[in-house]
Every structure is written in structure tokens, then in C-alpha cells.
Amino acid sequence: MSRTEVTFTVNGKERSAHVPPRMTLVDCLRDEMGLTGTHIGCEQGACGACSILLDGEPVRSCLIFAVQVEGQEITTVEGLAADDGSLSPLQEAFWDHHGLQCGYCTPGILIAATALLAHNPAPDEAQIREAIDGNLCRCTGYQQIVEAVADAATRARGQGND
Amino acid sequence: MKPAPFEYHRASDLADALRLLDAGSDEVEHKVIAGGQTLVPLMAMRLTRPALLIDLNRVTELNGIGHEGDCLRIGAMTRQGHVEASDLVRENLPLMAKALAHVGHVQTRNRGTVGGSLVHGDASAEIPLVAVVLGARLNIAAHEVSRVIEAGDFYEGPMMTAIEEIEILTSVDFPQVQGRIGTSFQEVAPRHGDFALVSAAVQVVLDDNGKCTTARIGVGGCGLTPLRLADSEAALVAGKIDAAVAAVDAAIDPEDTPQASAAYRRRIAPELVRRALEDAIAEATI
Numbered sequence: 001m002s003r004t005e006v007t008f009t010v011n012g013k014e015r016s017a018h019v020p021p022r023m024t025l026v027d028c029l030r031d032e033m034g035l036t037g038t039h040i041g042c043e044q045g046a047c048g049a050c051s052i053l054l055d056g057e058p059v060r061s062c063l064i065f066a067v068q069v070e071g072q073e074i075t076t077v078e079g080l081a082a083d084d085g086s087l088s089p090l091q092e093a094f095w096d097h098h099g100l101q102c103g104y105c106t107p108g109i110l111i112a113a114t115a116l117l118a119h120n121p122a123p124d125e126a127q128i129r130e131a132i133d134g135n136l137c138r139c140t141g142y143q144q145i146v147e148a149v150a151d152a153a154t155r156a157r158g159q160g161n162d
Numbered sequence: 163m164k165p166a167p168f169e170y171h172r173a174s175d176l177a178d179a180l181r182l183l184d185a186g187s188d189e190v191e192h193k194v195i196a197g198g199q200t201l202v203p204l205m206a207m208r209l210t211r212p213a214l215l216i217d218l219n220r221v222t223e224l225n226g227i228g229h230e231g232d233c234l235r236i237g238a239m240t241r242q243g244h245v246e247a248s249d250l251v252r253e254n255l256p257l258m259a260k261a262l263a264h265v266g267h268v269q270t271r272n273r274g275t276v277g278g279s280l281v282h283g284d285a286s287a288e289i290p291l292v293a294v295v296l297g298a299r300l301n302i303a304a305h306e307v308s309r310v311i312e313a314g315d316f317y318e319g320p321m322m323t324a325i326e327e328i329e330i331l332t333s334v335d336f337p338q339v340q341g342r343i344g345t346s347f348q349e350v351a352p353r354h355g356d357f358a359l360v361s362a363a364v365q366v367v368l369d370d371n372g373k374c375t376t377a378r379i380g381v382g383g384c385g386l387t388p389l390r391l392a393d394s395e396a397a398l399v400a401g402k403i404d405a406a407v408a409a410v411d412a413a414i415d416p417e418d419t420p421q422a423s424a425a426y427r428r429r430i431a432p433e434l435v436r437r438a439l440e441d442a443i444a445e446a447t448i
Contacts, residue, residue, distance in 0.1 A: 004170065021170035021215065024202075043163040044203040048269060057243070057272040063202045064273065067170050068195075068217055112268065133355055134267025 008069045010035065011079030019066045026050040028066035029076060037077040037107050041136070048135030051108035052076050058115040060134075077107035080114060090114055090152040099148035101139035109135045113149045122153055165205035172217045176224065176303065176332065179216050184305035184328045186214065194218050194330060196239060196278035199270045224277070224332055227251060233299070233335035238277025242289070243268065245276055255336050257296065257345040257365050261288040264347065267355045277331045283316075283323045286358045286383035288347070290317060294388040295363045295380035299335045304328050317387035339376065341367040344446025346438040350430055352421070358383050359422040362434035364442040366398070372447060374398050379406070379439070384414035384431050394435065403443075407436045 007016040010033065017032040024043075029035045029052070041047035043062050050061045053075035080088045087095065090113055100106040109132055116123055116131035123131070128149045129142070137145065173179035179194060186192025193212035195201055196219075204210045218224060224239035227250050234254045236245060245251050246262035265271060265279070265288050279289040280300065293300070293313035300311050302325060313334075316324050325331065349361040361382040369375050377398040380390045391413045397405035416427035 002169065020167065022165045022167055022205075043206055045199060045270060048267070051269055054272075058269045059273045060199075060269050063198050063270075065170070065198075065202075065215075068172075068198075068219060070172070115268070130354075131268055133353075134269045 004067050006067050006070050008071060009073045011075055017066065021065060021067050023066050024062050025052070025064045025066045025069060025074075026061035029061065029074075032066075035076050035078055039104055039107055041104070041108075046136070047105070048108045048112065048132075049105055051111040051135065053111060053115060056115070056118070058112050075111075077110055080110060088114070089155050090117065090149070093148040093152035093155065094145070097144045097148035097151060099140070099145045105135055105137040105139075109137065109145060113152070116149070117153055117156065121157060123149070125150065163206045165202070166208060166211040168205075168212050169214045170217065171214060172219075173221050176221055176330065179218060179221060180303060180305045180328075180330060182214065182216050183330065186327065190214070191327075192216060196281075197241065197270075197274040198278075199266065199274040200278065200282050218330070229254075229338075230335060233337055235333050235335050236276050237333050238280070238331045239275050240277075241272060242266075242274045242276060242279070243271035246271060254338060255296075256343070257347060257363060258289075258292050258336070260345060260347040261292045261361075261363060264288050264349050264351070264355070264358065264361070276334065280313075280316075280334060281323060281325055281331050283321050283387075284357070285317075285320050285385065285387055286361065287388075288349070288358065288361060288363075288382065291361060291363050291380055291382040291388040292347075293334060293336075294390050295378045296336050296365060297378070298337075300331055301333045301335065302329050303332050304330075308332075314390060319386045339365075339367055341369070341375070342446045343367055344442035344444065346441035346445065348434040348438045348441070350434065357421075360384060360416075360427050360431050360434055362431070362438040364435070364438040366439070366442045366446055368443070368446045373401070374443070377406075379435060381410070381414060381431050381435065384416045384427055386415075389414060391435070398439065403436075403439055406439060407432050410435050 003018040039049040041049035045063045052061045190213045192214040194216045224237045226237045252259045298313040345365045349358045351358045363380050365378040367376040377395040379394045382388050393409040394406040410432040416424040418424045
């Protein structure tokens with residue numbers, strides 16, 4: 001099968017891979033680039049586990065072929081923490097509020113919530129729920145996830161005011 | 163759940179895409195990909211197996227929102243999320259902005275396109291319903307020719323449209339109306355963002371006395387295509403809102419599906435139309 005070289009930026013670093021056109025972006029990230037933080041759930045756009053940021057906006061990486069993102073910028077869950085490994089305020093809030101149980105949906109929800117807070121630093125509960133309504137969680141229910149996102153927003157605003 | 167192998171071409175412009183599309187055949191299918199939010203799952207399930215995939219995502223001439231004559235034109239490759247957030251759309255095409263809030267989720271709207279949804283032609287999809295209700299015109303191109311088709315003539319059946327395999331939808335034009343406008347989009351779905359069981363879209367124009375002079379009423383999920391309800395529109399313009407609601411039942415032909423029975427759809431369609439009419443009239447009256 002023919003392979004094509006594709007080059008794009010992942011978490012701030014330029015990466016290349018030789019991929020067959022039919023390889024989805026999530027398979028490329030996981031299997032070719034070793035970034036297994038992004039999860040594969042349904043492979044048909046229903047579950048949201050594979051959410052990543054494409055040029056800053058959340059999309060489903062199982063519904064994009066790797067060859068399509070030539071030259072674009074991608075952020076995966078691995079790119080949310082600081083370079084020294086310290087968690088982002090959102091990740092800290094998920095820790096504190098027990099916003100995960102098995103963790104399968106967590107990378108996708110962190111990506112969705114990161115995008116929400118980038119656009120809207122003070123979301124209300126309805127806006128938080130809308131932002132994650134394309135992400136399925138089968139363990140905790142969504143209550144603690146919503147509380148974690150709300151708390152992360154509060155903390156970020158608090159820091160800005162100090 | 164992996165697509166069959168295919169060759170990939172990133173189209174540089176519309177002419178490039180049309181030329182390659184024209185070179186396909188029944189045996190060697192050439193297909194364009196827009197946002198891919200429906201096509202990629204269909205390919206993963208092997209329900210379609212194109213030999214060549216022509217990517218429109220870098221064709222910038224298909225992207226954008228702007229006035230064109232007395233219409234608001236939306237390029238076929240404009241992302242649904244971009245349209246939803248556009249001030250131009252909120253001011254000049256409020257029914258579309260309201261409908262888009264029901265289309266999938268943030269992640270799919272960031273990638274999915276207006277043109278992709280129009281051409282896929284799901285009978286319960288929101289964007290085709292808005293196009294039919296507002297009398298939109300679809301601008302369609304093929305290699306070295308182009309044509310315009312009314313949205314009302316475009317839908318022929320479930321996921322069947324008048325577009326030919328060698329054609330690409332380039333943009334859609336929504337006629338602009340003047341006056342006191344009210345719009346409403348109502349929908350029943352199992353969960354927010356799911357495919358609608360039934361949806362209702364309404365746009366009314368009132369005169370200075372509060373009388374309805376123009377009504378556009380339609381429902382989705384109630385037949386093989388999005389339906390515009392001419393009898394309901396005539397009743398509303400005659401000042402008879404109850405008659406407009408009562409006329410829904412005779413105009414629809416819903417089917418039983420695993421998600422909802424025809425009887426259920428028949429029960430909720432008139433109610434959604436009533437809510438949409440009252441909501442739109444109230445908005446225009448403020």
C-alpha cells in the first residue's frame with residue numbers, strides 16, 4: 001500500500017510520519033508517534049475519546065486522516081501539562097474533584113474543557129455541559145467532571161485577579 | 163473499523179478538484195471529502211470505498227460567508243461552528259444560527275461543513291431543513307459547467323439528492339427578507355446533539371400592525387426529505403394559527419424507525435410546529 005510523508009506540529013514539536021492515506025490521525029498519533037494519551041473508543045465519531053486540538057479547536061481525531069493535517073498544529077492530552085510535568089490547573093482540578101474513574105474518556109474531556117476555558121474563562125454549568133456533551137463517560141456520571149471544570153475556571157480567574 | 167485503502171489528493175483549488183472528480187468512473191470511484199464527519203464513519207464501516215479521495219479542506223474559495231446580491235452566501239466548506247458563531251449569520255440568518263446549536267457537538271461542528279450536511283441529505287438533519295424552509299439556492303459546479311438548483315428541488319429521498327457524482331456544491335444562497343422577522347427552531351432528540359426524531363423550523367415576517375405577511379414553516383424527520391408545509395404557511399398568513407397547526411398532520415408522512423414510531427412523530431410534529439410558531443411570532447413582536 002502506498003505511503004505518504006506527512007509533517008505537522010504536535011505539542012509544539014514538528015513531527016513526520018510515513019502513513020497510508022487511510023490511517024486516521026488518532027492511529028498516527030498513537031502508533032506512529034507513540035502518543036498513546038489520546039484514546040480510541042468508537043472509531044466512528046460518537047464517543048469523543050479521541051478529541052484533540054487542531055489549530056486550537058477541539059475535533060475528533062478518528063474522523064480525520066493523518067494525511068489531511070499537513071502543516072497544521074495539533075495538541076494532544078500530553079501537551080496540556082507543563083514541560084516539567086506539572087499538571088495544568090484543569091488537570092489539578094480533575095485530580096482534586098475525582099473527575100475520573102477508569103480514565104478512558106478523560107483525555108478527550110480534558111481537551112474539550114481546555115478549549116472551552118480558552119474561549120470562555122467563566123462558563124456556567126449549562127455551558128460546561130454543552131462543551132462536553134460530545135464526550136461519553138461510562139463510570140462517574142458527569143457531576144464531578146462538571147465540578148472540576150467549574151473549579152478550574154474559578155481558580156484561573158482567581159490567579160488572574162491576584 | 164478501518165477504511166478500505168484509497169489514494170489521496172489534496173485539491174489546490176476548485177478546478178483541480180472538479181477535474182479529478184470528472185476522471186472517476188463506476189469502477190474507479192473518485193469522491194470528495196469535506197469535513198468527513200459522516201463520510202469517514204461510512205468509509206470505516208466500508209459502506210463506501212472510494213478509490214480516490216479528493217480533499218477539499220484546502221480549497222479556500224469554497225470557504226466564507228458574505229452578502230451576494232440580495233442573498234447571504236455561505237461557502238460549502240465553511241465549518242458549521244464558524245457559521246454558528248458568525249455575527250453576519252446571527253443578524254441576517256438567525257434561523258440557521260439557532261438550528262446549528264442542535265447539530266452534533268462542538269467537536270463535530272468544528273470540522274463538519276454546511277455543504278457536507280446539505281449534500282449528505284439526511285431527512286432529519288437540521289441544515290437541509292433550514293435550506294428547504296428558507297428557499298435557499300444551491301450553487302453546483304462540474305468540470306467547466308455550473309448550475310443552480312432550489313433546495314426544495316434538491317432532495318429526492320433519504321440521503322438522495324439531485325447532485326451528480328461529478329458535481330461539487332460550491333455555496334448556498336439564502337434570500338434575505340426585510341421587516342420584523344421572527345424565527346424559531348424546535349427539536350425532539352433522545353439527547354442533545356443526537357439525530358432529531360422530529361424538528362420544526364419557522365420564519366415569520368410581521369407588518370407594522372403585527373399581522374403575519376410571510377410565513378415559512380417546515381419539519382424534519384417526518385418524511386423521506388425535509389418538508390415545507392405550504393398549507394400551514396397559508397393558514398398562518400390568513401391569521402389562523404390553530405389551522406396552521408392542524409394542517410401539519412395531512413402534510414407529513416413519517417415512518418416507523420427503531421428510534422421512534424410514525425405515530426409518535428405524528429403526535430409531536432404539530433406540537434413542535436405550534437411551539438415554533440408561537441416562539442417566532444413572539445420574537446417578531448418584541
